[in-house]
Every structure is written in C-alpha cells, then in structure tokens.
Amino acid sequence: LTARTIVNRMWTWLTNTPIVSTPSDFGVRCPPPLYQDVLDRLACDFQNEGWSIKSLARRIVLTSTYRMSSHDNNEKYS
Numbered sequence: 001l002t003a004r005t006i007v008n009r010m011w012t013w014l015t016n017t018p019i020v021s022t023p024s025d026f027g028v029r030c031p032p033p034l035y036q037d038v039l040d041r042l043a044c045d046f047q048n049e050g051w052s053i054k055s056l057a058r059r060i061v062l063t064s065t066y067r068m069s070s071h072d073n074n075e076k077y078s
Contacts, residue, residue, distance in 0.1 A: 003043035003051075008033075010056055011042075015066065038065050 004020075012018040020033045033039050042059060049055045060066055 003046050004039055006053075007039060007042045007046055007056065007060075010053070011039075011060055011066075014057065014060055035065055038063060 008018055008020050019035050019039045020030070022030045042056065042063075045059055046052075046056045
C-alpha cells in the first residue's frame with residue numbers, strides 16, 4: 001500500500017490528475033483506480049528499484065499513458 005500511495009502521489013504531482021481519486025482510499029469507499037494495471041506495475045517497479053523517487057519519476061514520464069495525457073494537453077493549447 002505504501003508503494004501504491006507514493007506512486008499515486010507522484011503521478012498526481014506530474015500530471016495534476018491522480019490515478020486514485022482519493023489518496024488515502026484505494027477503492028474501498030471510492031471508485032476503483034483509473035489505471036489499475038499502471039498503478040500496480042509502477043508500484044512493483046518502484047519497490048524492485050530500491051524505492052528510488054528519481055527512477056519512479058523517470059518511469060512515469062516514459063509510460064504511454066502519461067505521454068497520451070500530455071499529448072492531449074498540448075493539443076488544447078495549439
């Protein structure tokens with residue numbers, strides 16, 4: 001749960017949109033995460049890479065989900 005919480009908060013800091021709408025409730029009393037598979041994969045990788053925030057940030061910005069969301073934002077301002 002700790003890794004998932006950190007991943008969700010890092011995702012929110014980078015995209016201004018959380019994967020889980022409430023940072024302290026992962027689907028118990030709120031809707032399930034938007035990208036459950038992305039959250040789980042990033043949390044596992046985060047743990048396996050020694051809890052490195054720098055590696056997590058790099059991995060997030062390299063995900064196709066992140067790139068699609070930033071592509072949509074760029075089109076709005078063109």
